[in-house]
Amino acid sequence: MMSAIKIRNIALSHFAKHGYEGSSLNEIAKEVGIKKASIYSHYKGKDDLFLTVVRYVFQYERRKILIYFQSSKQKPIKTKLQDFFAFIEEGFNQSDTTKLLLRMCFFPPWNLRDKVSEIVNSFIDGMQRALGKLMTFHKNKGEFIGVNIHQAALAYITLVDGVIIELLFTGKNKFFERVNVSFPIYWQGIAAVEKE
Amino acid sequence: MMSAIKIRNIALSHFAKHGYEGSSLNEIAKEVGIKKASIYSHYKGKDDLFLTVVRYVFQYERRKILIYFQSSKQKPIKTKLQDFFAFIEEGFNQSDTTKLLLRMCFFPPWNLRDKVSEIVNSFIDGMQRALGKLMTFHKNKGEFIGVNIHQAALAYITLVDGVIIELLFTGKNKFFERVNVSFPIYWQGIAAVEKE
DNA sequence: ATAAAGCAACCGAACGATAGGTAGGTGGAA
């Protein structure tokens, strides 16, 4: 009952740290406190366990992000976009889910790449749609005058990607340093570009 | 004579595609056209081969980037920064070196993480120094008036990171779409921020 | 010039360790 979830959670941290090929069912079982063979009472095999973990991670992250975007709709969009970085850092720095999510985006295991990239693509699409809807909503409220929504959204995603790399790679401090420098430039930029 | 280099090049493509744990000496040897045991005539073992490849990749990329930055100093900095994206795409598309470089930045093999991150950090530092020097040079030439070099460099690196992700993940077309949207926003932004 | 010695490259075979996976049995709860 509890075991299936416990196995999944511990497998998650292993897959995040060592990747698919670098993780062994033996090590996972050892940390769970059971024997390797017992995993097969809950999952069909390594691939099944791995894909279960990946699906869980992407669903978990998607849900968290969508909730953030849909909350506090009265706040100005600038505040919301700016605070999103703190939101990322908060939820992402403490868990292995983001690490695994990013690993799957860039370096999925070779033999499962089709199934994984299906999950990844659906996630990316969902995020882009959500951001577009949010920005359109705020534009209709009167903010964002004369700004091209599509361009603003695309550049924002690029910005998020760029700082997340720093978060993953060097940590919290450098991350916020980048955010505090880059976001004002982005914000001034999306206004200035349209004025030409 | 030639074998050591041939092994290294083929190992490079394997490590880029499958990572450290996912690559096997057997497969590498097979593609080279020799037997597994023969690799040990040229390298001490898998770790030695891997670290040799990683060192080669980082040195190769560093050299390529530095040459680009030092070339055509008469061109305006805006052109140079803009054209750098095409330069990245070009080099990325034809070789596995960038793929491996990025993999090592984010997901080094667990047992070699210290040695790898030493190589990575030295690379990152070098790049940041080079960009700072380049921007200062152009500022002294009269371009870039009233722009904070440190901020401009940091935001530019963030931008590069963000679009490289897209290049890695979805490919050339989306990459240039992002670049064409994000760079003008960046460029307008670094000017606008200082005018406040 | 020619034979001997050295050497790097390569290979077949085997090593112990470990991988994912299976078969069959134990024990407790419903």
Add this chain to the structure above:
DNA sequence: TTCCACCTACCTATCGTTCGGTTGCTTTAT
């Protein structure tokens, strides 16, 4: 009694690695 999580034991395949030996080219000595 049925069921299910869990176990021990074992399977085959493959991993990185080592050893002993065979080439064939180059260097050295006579």
